[in-house]
Amino acid sequence: MALLDVEDLSVTFARRGQRTVHAVDGVSFSVDAGEVVGLVGESGCGKSVTSLALMGLLPKQPGLRVGGKAVFDGTDLLQLDDRSRRDIRGRDIAMIFQDPLSSLNPVIPIGLQVTEVLTRHRGMKGAAAEKEAAALLDRVGIPDPKRRLKEYPHQLSGGMRQRALIAMAVACQPRLLIADEPTTALDVTIQAQILELLKDLVRDSGTALVMITHDLGVVAGMCDTVNVLYAGRVVETARRRPLFREPRHPYTVGLLGSVPRLDAGRGERLNPIPGSVRDVLPWPDGCAFAPRCARRVDECVGEPPALVLAHDGRSYRCVNPAPAPGTVPTPAATAPVVDDPLASAAAEATASPVPAPREEEKP
């Protein structure tokens, strides 16, 4: 059994006089100790709401409904009372938040916040804790760490606050770390340093890491398994290599096709997925990606696509997936039904998907 098993997680925000938002709609995934699992998708697809639901940190607003299960080491996190949840959060599970300012205490110096974690989790005190706190700030690329330890969060830049938060999460040596866009605000050299630090944590402490990001470069460098989210649902799950080489869900194909490539010819244009998640809200019956999908066929509308388990261990929700390399395309795949301008644009955008993998790279 995995360390964390998320099963059919759903989060709904119902507001009087406004449409109900199904922010997370039946999400399932699992993470083993020492594994890095990615949650990837465009802005608004439910990544942060998923992580906040797992941590029990969604705003307690009227109309909030959370369903499903999130079993961590035998305990369903969604059934815990506030106190037990706080205990498990402090002891076993840590999170790096997308918004660092809201998760640091504004009236306590950074140093005290880091040493408190070291005292609570690793029994370190006094000069030893201070020395380790300075070393951690140094490892996350904060210059002059001894001086910075005495400063308050508002005296640090946004990027430095993010790094201080990462230092605190690493200091806990948690069994599970959920990192929500941990490096988005950072420049590339610091980003590389932070990703190395997180990899060390996974390797040395056996931490299970849930990496939330929209950056496919981060996914390529970090994740063992990737869950692609669209409109609150996991639309494709695969190990990293097969996913990058042979994406099956048209949304995954589009995501990979929209990334700049070093081997692209001069003047070659990027292929963004037309429209956005927000354009298609409220999500249609059937496949939520249908309004943007170049491979849409009649069967895509009506019921949400069932989960298909492929022989190579991957799964996807699509009735007309991109053909697996070496297979003969189905008639539907060669003649997608496109009857609106948005979908026609999608057809062009996904007409040149990721190149077929080189033979020797196949898993």
Ligand SMILES: Nc1ncnc2c1ncn2[C@@H]1O[C@H](COP(=O)(O)OP(=O)(O)OP(=O)(O)O)[C@@H](O)[C@H]1O
């Ligand atoms: N408190 C809330 N009340 C109502 N709707 C919400 C609330 N929080 C989030 N949502 C909605 O839930 C959906 C998913 O939001 P979420 O923050 O999880 O997106 P995300 O994938 O993390 O995006 P980003 O990449 O921009 O961080 C969005 O449509 C958002 O507007």
Ligand code: SF4
């Ligand atoms: S082919 Fe159909 S089911 Fe598959 S992503 Fe496109 S619209 Fe959705």
Ligand SMILES: [Mg+2]
């Ligand atoms: Mg987010």
